[in-house]
Amino acid sequence: MASVQDFIPQPYTETTDKGSFTWSAPSNIALVKYWGKKANQIPANPSISFTLSDCKTITTLSFEKKKSTGGFSFDLLFEGQPKESFRPKIEKFFERVVQYLPFLEEYHFIIDTQNTFPHSSGIASSASGMAALAINLMSLERLLKPDMTDDYFYQKASFLARLGSGSACRSVKGSVVIWGNHETTDNSTDLYGIPYAEVHDVFKTYQDTILLVDKGEKQVSSTVGHDLMHGHPFAQQRFAQAHENLTAIKRALATGDVDTFIKITESEALTLHAMMMTSLPYFILMKPNTLEIINKIWQYRAETGVPVCFTLDAGANVHVLYPENVASKVLAFIKAELLGYCQNNQYICDKIGTGVVFVG
Ligand code: PMV
Helix, strand or coil: CCCCCCCCCCCCCCCCEEEEEEEEEEEEEECCCCCCCEHEECCCCEEEEEEEEEEEEEEEEEECCCCCCCCCCEEEEECCCHHHHHHHHHHHHHHCCCCCCHHHHHHHEEEEEEECCCCCCCCCCCCHHHHHHHHHHHHHHHHCCCCCCHHHHHHHHHHHHHHHCCCHHHHCCCCCCECCCCCCCCCCCCCCCCCCCCCCHHCCCEEEEEEECCCCCCCCHHHHHHHHHCCCCCCCCCCCCHHHHHHHHHHHHHHHHHHHHHHHHHHHHHHHHHHHHHCCCCCCCCCCHHHHHHHHHHHHHHHHHHEEEEEEECCEEEEEECCCHHHHHHHHHHHHHHHHHHHCCCCCEEECCEEEEEEC
């Protein structure tokens, strides 16, 4: 398992003046949630997620050697237009990772980004965005150090993405990724995400239909949210529970135990929101329509036996999760019964995916 020291590079053996790369990176949806962190983006508990397939960020990184080194120099484009509001986040990211990527001060960069999901859909783009940027930076580092192994390349991309946005480290690889030290998971680490390979066929093609209940800006930023776990009266029990749930959901994923998967996934989503409701200050991030949808899903599952369930991010949107072999039934149910609770009837059909893709 790699340590922080392993990501501080040896002197580079090659040079390059200019060039560009394009990579796509997907979003991911946590099943056991990461909520609460320590210094340097170290998670308070381990988490596990499905990497998504169609909700992704596509980023082109162009680089050209500067005349004089020192300081960071970059331009930001979002969907073809200059996007100055991203600057502080990228500046902070560069400051955090420059010790691992010393070439950052030597180039001028153009970071040109677009998302496949609609702008202001309430879907966070920080995971896919940071993963896409991190993997592009690794492509540049590999030009400077061509003997790098593939394992190092992807692990360091995940390590860097984590320093941009914690959950982004789970977006580099697919299809199921574990991040955070966990006693019964070999090679698990707080530093980067690792793929979990023991996945039964039923989960390999799992579907995620995202119901856009509230497309507004996040009411609570991740930073504020994670901070709420400091001094939270239930924090220690919650962190212990995440370890247990991870053990149990790994077993369910390996054996194809959909019922246990549903219990843990839904309980984790509600626990995440319960933590926010019981912190100081307290927040309710669900909307009335979030609850309407949850109740409809429970009613439909009880009446039909179709194994459909939900999870939530730190917001009001609902991720509806189900096996591919019931997709037509569930989509008919969603269209008939759930879309009325979405803003402008909007939803996104996604599914489990494989991680970053080199575009060119
Ligand atoms: O990666 P961050 O700092 O934006 O935190 C994400 C936290 C949740 O999405 C609520 C849970 C998770 O594990 O992805």
